Amino acid sequence: MSINRYEKAWLGFSAVMVVAFLSIIGYFSFVAGFQTPQEAEVIDPTRIEEDGRFAEPRVEEVIPGELYNVYMVARMWSYSPKELSVPRGAYVKFYITSPDVQHGFHVVGTNVQANVIPGYVTVITAKFEKPGEYLIVCNEYCGRGHQFMQAKLLVTEG
Amino acid sequence: MGYREDGLIKLGLYVSYVALALGALFGLLQVLERIPGVTIVSAGTYYLALTAHGVLMALVFTTFFIMSLATYVVTRELGMDTYSPKLNRLSYALVALGTVMAAVPILLGKASVLYTFYPPMKASPFFYIGATVLVIGTWVFAANLLLTVRKWRSAGNSGKLPLGVFGVVATLIIWYIATIGVAIEMLFQLIPWSLGVVERIDPLLARNFFWYFGHPLVYFWLLPAYIAWYTILPRLLNVRLFSDFLARVVFVLFILFSTPVGYHHQFMDPGIEAGWKFLHTTTTFFVFVPSLITAFTITATMEMAARARGGRGLLGWVRALPWRDPVFASIAFAMILFGFGGATGAVNAGNNLNYVVHNTAWIPGHLHLTVGTAVALTFMGLSYLLLPQLVGRELHSRRLALVQVYLWFFGMLLFSSAMHYLGILGSPRRTYDVSFGGAQVAQEWGPFLIAAAAGGVLLFASVALFLYNVLRTITSGARVELQQPGEVPVPEGAPGIVDNFRLFVAIALVLVLIAYLLPTAKIISLGTPGAPPVEIR
Numbered sequence: 001m002s003i004n005r006y007e008k009a010w011l012g013f014s015a016v017m018v019v020a021f022l023s024i025i026g027y028f029s030f031v032a033g034f035q036t037p038q039e040a041e042v043i044d045p046t047r048i049e050e051d052g053r054f055a056e057p058r059v060e061e062v063i064p065g066e067l068y069n070v071y072m073v074a075r076m077w078s079y080s081p082k083e084l085s086v087p088r089g090a091y092v093k094f095y096i097t098s099p100d101v102q103h104g105f106h107v108v109g110t111n112v113q114a115n116v117i118p119g120y121v122t123v124i125t126a127k128f129e130k131p132g133e134y135l136i137v138c139n140e141y142c143g144r145g146h147q148f149m150q151a152k153l154l155v156t157e158g
Numbered sequence: 159m160g161y162r163e164d165g166l167i168k169l170g171l172y173v174s175y176v177a178l179a180l181g182a183l184f185g186l187l188q189v190l191e192r193i194p195g196v197t198i199v200s201a202g203t204y205y206l207a208l209t210a211h212g213v214l215m216a217l218v219f220t221t222f223f224i225m226s227l228a229t230y231v232v233t234r235e236l237g238m239d240t241y242s243p244k245l246n247r248l249s250y251a252l253v254a255l256g257t258v259m260a261a262v263p264i265l266l267g268k269a270s271v272l273y274t275f276y277p278p279m280k281a282s283p284f285f286y287i288g289a290t291v292l293v294i295g296t297w298v299f300a301a302n303l304l305l306t307v308r309k310w311r312s313a314g315n316s317g318k319l320p321l322g323v324f325g326v327v328a329t330l331i332i333w334y335i336a337t338i339g340v341a342i343e344m345l346f347q348l349i350p351w352s353l354g355v356v357e358r359i360d361p362l363l364a365r366n367f368f369w370y371f372g373h374p375l376v377y378f379w380l381l382p383a384y385i386a387w388y389t390i391l392p393r394l395l396n397v398r399l400f401s402d403f404l405a406r407v408v409f410v411l412f413i414l415f416s417t418p419v420g421y422h423h424q425f426m427d428p429g430i431e432a433g434w435k436f437l438h439t440t441t442t443f444f445v446f447v448p449s450l451i452t453a454f455t456i457t458a459t460m461e462m463a464a465r466a467r468g469g470r471g472l473l474g475w476v477r478a479l480p481w482r483d484p485v486f487a488s489i490a491f492a493m494i495l496f497g498f499g500g501a502t503g504a505v506n507a508g509n510n511l512n513y514v515v516h517n518t519a520w521i522p523g524h525l526h527l528t529v530g531t532a533v534a535l536t537f538m539g540l541s542y543l544l545l546p547q548l549v550g551r552e553l554h555s556r557r558l559a560l561v562q563v564y565l566w567f568f569g570m571l572l573f574s575s576a577m578h579y580l581g582i583l584g585s586p587r588r589t590y591d592v593s594f595g596g597a598q599v600a601q602e603w604g605p606f607l608i609a610a611a612a613g614g615v616l617l618f619a620s621v622a623l624f625l626y627n628v629l630r631t632i633t634s635g636a637r638v639e640l641q642q643p644g645e646v647p648v649p650e651g652a653p654g655i656v657d658n659f660r661l662f663v664a665i666a667l668v669l670v671l672i673a674y675l676l677p678t679a680k681i682i683s684l685g686t687p688g689a690p691p692v693e694i695r
Contacts, residue, residue, distance in 0.1 A: 040428035139586035
């Protein structure tokens with residue numbers, strides 16, 4: 001059961017690497033605040049229109065230039081709203097739900113993404129620093145028209 | 159003659175090759191269809207092919223091959239028939255029945271729900287029932303092999319288990335623990351709901367149980383490849399394994415850490431708190447350790463062999479390895495590409511790196527290095543070794559076999575590099591057409607989609623060569639005498655701490671409870687009204 005010294009060194013290296021990775025990831029999760037979606041509300045997917053936010057999907061200005069709420073419905077095979085516009089540097093809180101199957105939500109070219117699960121409202125907060133036009137795609141397979149599911153995000157100079 | 163199970167071992171291999179052939183066709187179709195401007199089939203057919211490719215490759219090819227390999231290892235290393243050849247036959251029959259029940263609706267387009275079958279998208283109930291029968295079949299199979307080990311013990315063998323059998327036992331234990339998740343999902347959620355007995359389903363809870371099963375599933379695929387690396391490679395190179403003890407530690411670590419890791423597939427899900435996600439990040443990084451040990455042990459074993467053959471220098475010894483031996487080359491290439499796969503897996507496992515690559519082409523890029531190469535290429539290489547022994551014929555062509563292995567290596571390097579890069583650019587996975595109405599950013603993906611297709615064509619050519627070689631070997635290889643089951647060398651030494659499977663199973667179950675009990679209760683306590691089924695259209 002003796003362990004070769006090179007092997008011991010390798011085991012030590014492995015342990016250091018794992019601890020280092022976890023420290024970096026942990027730091028960015030809990031100190032720098034790069035966190036994954038975790039908030040969730042429940043909702044009846046057959047009755048989302050009874051919720052004012054999803055009866056009228058929209059961008060809501062809460063504090064001009066600083067905080068915006070986006071109420072979004074992801075369905076087979078489109079998003080509403082189809083186009084949204086927010087100023088750069090503002091906090092954008094997305095509330096997204098689905099009346100049918102599971103969908104994805106990925107703002108291409110950013111780290112903003114979440115799964116959208118019927119029966120739940122996904123809540124995520126983001127901040128866009130670079131003005132421009134972004135493509136939003138569904139990246140969770142949702143049936144025959146999955147590839148048509150897209151939206152546009154405009155980040156304005158503010 | 160060999161052992162009483164040999165007929166079924168062969169049959170299992172043949173079924174796995176049929177799955178490989180069909181799966182490869184569906185794979186080729188996908189890469190070609192995704193080339194910008196190319197349209198071969200409709201979107202509906204594409205998603206049918208995508209489902210079939212995943213199920214045939216990841217579930218049918220692997221399961222049948224692994225059943226045959228495990229039976230082969232156990233009968234050879236213990237030098238006996240299994241506990242009950244009748245039970246063994248029953249298990250193969252159940253797995254085959256389940257496969258047919260699930261495959262027919264898939265091929266009829268009634269189960270295009272992909273191999274993750276997320277509700278509330280609903281497949282034909284036969285799909286779910288078939289998958290369940292398949293799993294029950296594997297339980298019977300595993301029980302028979304574990305009973306075989308017990309019978310061997312009670313026949314007065316008090317020493318260490320042979321290393322291959324040790325690995326098989328670990329694999330079967332992981333499988334039992336893992337399949338608890340999918341069994342709960344099937345029996346309490348999907349089957350009653352698909353039959354209309356209950357009206358609604360909680361899709362988040364279903365994802366929770368699916369990934370409880372879905373990640374350790376990858377170790378059910380991977381460990382048999384490790385068994386081959388640990389036991390067959392040293393024989394091939396005519397050296398001793400660098401460390402038998404650490405090889406056993408590796409299998410034990412997999413028993414402990416395979417299952418409590420599933421949330422790294424669900425980092426983007428709502429309703430699971432950040433702390434639990436980070437716990438699963440931690441355990442996922444722990445499960446890297448046994449693979450890092452394996453990389454060391456196997457490389458060190460190769461170096462010993464190379465130096466014994468006159469290899470010199472800090473790295474120059476690599477040239478002294480038998481690179482023209484297709485079995486050796488398959489294992490070496492499988493391990494090299496698995497190194498890359500491990501590195502990209504570290505990205506997937508980090509909760510806050512994951513959202514750059516989640517559900518993008520990066521993920522299939524990653525899994526084609528792991529299950530698609532570390533496992534599949536090893537299994538193809540093993541076939542060149544095992545089939546001739548089982549059918550009593552010489553391999554049709556070693557040269558074709560060698561070409562096949564190199565084709566797979568370079569094809570996969572191209573395919574998976576392109577897919578990883580597409581993922582970083584944000585291109586989604588599992589999508590028929592990624593042009594998104596000509597969106598600017600999507601146009602940048604074109605060259606990489608073409609590169610992925612070129613890689614896919616090489617991979618298809620590699621599978622075609624493999625199947626041709628296998629077929630010619632079975633039908634017209636030169637006859638050789640079948641190996642007689644001879645004296646089986648028993649490993650030296652008494653069982654130590656690593657042989658205490660009961661203890662490790664207990665620890666593994668405690669870890670599973672810690673990782674899953676509270677967050678699962680939390681999901682249930684959220685109390686969603688659930689979702690009614692949505693038929694595929």
